[in-house]
Amino acid sequence: CIKVVHRVPSKMASQRRQMMQSHQSWTDDLPLCQMCGVGTAPNCTYGPDGKDTQSHPNEDGHFRFRGEEGCFLYGVFNGFDGSRVSSFVSQCLTAELLLGQLKSTHTDSDVRRILSQAFDVVEKSYFETIGDALAEKATIISQLPESQKLSERLKDLEQEVSGGATAVVALIHNNKLYIANVGTNRALLCKSTSDGQNQVIQIGRPHTTENEDELQRLAGLGLDVSGLRQAALIAGQSSTRRIGDYRVKYNYTDIDLLSAAKNKPIIAEPEIQASQSLEGVTGFLLLMSEGLIKALESAHGPEQANQEMVAMVAAELAQQGSLEAVAQSVVERVKRLHHDVYASGRQRASHCSRHEDMTLLIRTLNYTLADGALTPTQGGRIYPVSVPYSNCPSSTSKTSVTLSLVMPSQGGTLTNGTNTASTLEEGTPTHTPGQSPTTTLHSTNNQTTQSSSSSSGDGGSLFRQRGSQAVQPDETGRVPPYVDFTQFYRLWGSDHGDFLGTQGASAGLGPQ
Numbered sequence: 001c002i003k004v005v006h007r008v009p010s011k012m013a014s015q016r017r018q019m020m021q022s023h024q025s026w027t028d029d030l031p032l033c034q035m036c037g038v039g040t041a042p043n044c045t046y047g048p049d050g051k052d053t054q055s056h057p058n059e060d061g062h063f064r065f066r067g068e069e070g071c072f073l074y075g076v077f078n079g080f081d082g083s084r085v086s087s088f089v090s091q092c093l094t095a096e097l098l099l100g101q102l103k104s105t106h107t108d109s110d111v112r113r114i115l116s117q118a119f120d121v122v123e124k125s126y127f128e129t130i131g132d133a134l135a136e137k138a139t140i141i142s143q144l145p146e147s148q149k150l151s152e153r154l155k156d157l158e159q160e161v162s163g164g165a166t167a168v169v170a171l172i173h174n175n176k177l178y179i180a181n182v183g184t185n186r187a188l189l190c191k192s193t194s195d196g197q198n199q200v201i202q203i204g205r206p207h208t209t210e211n212e213d214e215l216q217r218l219a220g221l222g223l224d225v226s227g228l229r230q231a232a233l234i235a236g237q238s239s240t241r242r243i244g245d246y247r248v249k250y251n252y253t254d255i256d257l258l259s260a261a262k263n264k265p266i267i268a269e270p271e272i273q274a275s276q277s278l279e280g281v282t283g284f285l286l287l288m289s290e291g292l293i294k295a296l297e298s299a300h301g302p303e304q305a306n307q308e309m310v311a312m313v314a315a316e317l318a319q320q321g322s323l324e325a326v327a328q329s330v331v332e333r334v335k336r337l338h339h340d341v342y343a344s345g346r347q348r349a350s351h352c353s354r355h356e357d358m359t360l361l362i363r364t365l366n367y368t369l370a371d372g373a374l375t376p377t378q379g380g381r382i383y384p385v386s387v388p389y390s391n392c393p394s395s396t397s398k399t400s401v402t403l404s405l406v407m408p409s410q411g412g413t414l415t416n417g418t419n420t421a422s423t424l425e426e427g428t429p430t431h432t433p434g435q436s437p438t439t440t441l442h443s444t445n446n447q448t449t450q451s452s453s454s455s456s457g458d459g460g461s462l463f464r465q466r467g468s469q470a471v472q473p474d475e476t477g478r479v480p481p482y483v484d485f486t487q488f489y490r491l492w493g494s495d496h497g498d499f500l501g502t503q504g505a506s507a508g509l510g511p512q
Contacts, residue, residue, distance in 0.1 A: 037323025164245030291356030
């Protein structure tokens with residue numbers, strides 16, 4: 001059954017429909033943020049010959065605007081079943097936040113309230129724009145018998161009203177960062193703290209059936225949690241929160257998984273994390289669409305995806321003078337990695353037969369770009385190699401430098417990697433040549449953030465200061481290896497099914 005909201009079309013709804021049908025944007029006159037770069041790549045499916053074919057037009061969206069009084073707004077949107085919703089939201093959400101709604105006198109609670117209200121208003125506005133199409137659709141369905149002409153019109157209407165989007169939005173207001181998330185996109189904040197630690201923080205968690213808080217919310221509505229876990233997808237999408245998608249929002253009782261719900265189970269309410277002060281912070285913010293995240297995780301697994309993404313961004317920032325070029329180079333690198341894994345036919349190739357649209361937004365925070373004299377790095381995976389060092393000759397702490405060897409993609413050449421000071425934990429390194437290491441390797445999880453940290457020292461002295469005591473040989477006359485290739489061999493072996501990789505990891509092979 002089709003539920004139709006009966007209302008008198010408002011003048012504002014009519015204006016919104018006209019705006020959506022034109023090429024004009026509500027935000028054309030807003031200034032773009034110059035401290036930001038965006039990279040994109042369309043979806044593709046690989047054929048037996050390895051060639052890629054785009055399955056549908058790009059459905060992602062994004063914005064990056066500078067408002068008044070030091071206010072900045074960024075967003076990445078992952079559309080599905082068309083770009084209509086992601087396009088609408090990217091226009092209207094900006095209009096709900098940067099046209100005088102936010103004041104410098106607003107408190108944290110005020111900002112969170114305004115953000116939440118903006119998402120609610122935008123979704124309601126979107127449903128207003130498709131109200132006439134929904135009414136016509138209901139009328140056609142009620143007409144029996146159905147003619148061929150009506151059937152074709154019904155198909156067109158179905159396409160017009162279907163679709164939705166997930167969103168991750170970053171707001172910088174009064175030098176504080178607010179992240180609002182609806183769905184499965186991701187926000188990462190990489191920063192160097194005042195005590196010499198460097199952190200990568202995943203702000204928020206994706207809204208899926210793997211999120212225990214979301215499952216608890218859905219269970220409270222009377223839904224079967226075990227069934228949701230087993231299904232993973234809800235009406236074709238993994239997100240439990242999304243903007244638009246009228247069929248799921250208003251006809252959920254017709255969907256088996258959702259039919260028992262006491263109220264709307266799929267919502268557009270954003271989860272807004274506690275604000276983070278950016279006072280004195282140096283680093284960068286990443287907003288990523290689900291397609292970009294999934295492509296990297298499909299190629300290399302989800303365990304180190306955040307660290308690997310940060311490593312790639314830092315490597316490009318060290319070599320390029322344009323943020324646009326940095327973002328695009330990282331997206332192209334992920335695309336090549338994904339393709340190369342598929343072409344290899346090895347362990348994870350079956351996970352990489354296709355990828356969705358990919359979008360990466362980078363916003364620097366007091367970060368100095370390179371002069372652009374160096375060329376971009378080539379595709380390839382970053383493999384860590386642990387090298388112990390002491391930043392102070394008298395230090396006894398068990399600290400190490402992690403070198404990242406960027407192994408070439410097919411047909412490529414070996415590219416010098418990066419180094420990062422870290423404690424002795426597994427992780428993917430990041431480094432900017434000639435600068436202090438800036439990556440994060442300790443992973444910790446809680447309900448709202450996933451963070452990593454690493455100790456850093458003077459980048460120029462990492463290899464000169466090895467401690468004041470000479471290393472003594474053991475009973476066999478050998479000294480402990482200076483470079484530990486264990487993790488390198490393990491990752492290389494798992495990716496390439498290489499005998500030396502697996503044997504080398506177990507035997508602790510490496511330079512002696």
